[in-house]
Amino acid sequence: MGTIAARQAILYEQENGWGTKLEAIILDIAARFLREFDPAKEQCWVAERDGRILGSVFMVKEPGEPETARLRLLYVEPEARGLGIGNALVAECTRFARESGYNRIVLWTHAVLESARRIYAAEGYRIIASETQEEFGRPEVSETWLLDLA
Numbered sequence: 001m002g003t004i005a006a007r008q009a010i011l012y013e014q015e016n017g018w019g020t021k022l023e024a025i026i027l028d029i030a031a032r033f034l035r036e037f038d039p040a041k042e043q044c045w046v047a048e049r050d051g052r053i054l055g056s057v058f059m060v061k062e063p064g065e066p067e068t069a070r071l072r073l074l075y076v077e078p079e080a081r082g083l084g085i086g087n088a089l090v091a092e093c094t095r096f097a098r099e100s101g102y103n104r105i106v107l108w109t110h111a112v113l114e115s116a117r118r119i120y121a122a123e124g125y126r127i128i129a130s131e132t133q134e135e136f137g138r139p140e141v142s143e144t145w146l147l148d149l150a
Contacts, residue, residue, distance in 0.1 A: 004046070004056050005030040008075050016112060018136040029072050033058055041069070041100050045092050047076070047085045054080035057089040059096055062106060069097045071107040074116055086119045094123060094147065103150045111141035120145050 009023035033044065038061060047055040055076035062068035071093050076086045097105050107125070109116055129144040 001030040001034055001044075003053060004044075004073070004075075007053065007077070008073060011075060011078070016110075016136075017138070022136050026073065029058065029060075033060060033072075041102075043096055045089055047080070047089060049080075053077070054083075055085045055089060057093055059093045059105075067101075067103040069093075069100070069102040069105045071105055074107075074119075076115075081115065086116065087122065090119050090123050094149070098149055103148070105147040105149065107145050109143050109145065111143060117143075120147075123147060 012018045042060045057074040058072040062070045125145040125147045128146045
């Protein structure tokens with residue numbers, strides 16, 4: 001989990017200039033996953049080749065909403081982008097959510113993350129909310145997406 005969190009924080013800083021506030025969010029998500037892990041309702045998938053992590057994603061319970069899962073921390077290493085890893089990770093989340101009895105999956109992303117947004121749209125997610133926030137030091141459009149599994 002430490003490696004996954006560190007790589008995401010480094011990549012988001014390098015590629016988008018997002019700093020310690022996003023790093024703290026990433027670390028909190030990873031820590032909560034380790035602390036409260038429920039294998040029947042939550043998972044983390046890691047794509048790797050020759051022992052090197054190429055990407056990962058988390059599926060976690062949405063607090064207070066037992067029929068809703070939340071997709072968290074999808075990322076793919078730059079040298080592995082375009083290989084279909086992101087699509088495969090998101091598809092695995094959808095499969096797991098259905099098998100675990102969830103009725104929907106939500107996620108939070110940013111408009112600037114165009115590749116991730118294409119993956120979500122191809123999987124059938126739709127934007128249900130959008131707002132401009134400055135949590136990471138400059139205005140960014142954040143979005144909430146939903147995939148209805150029912």
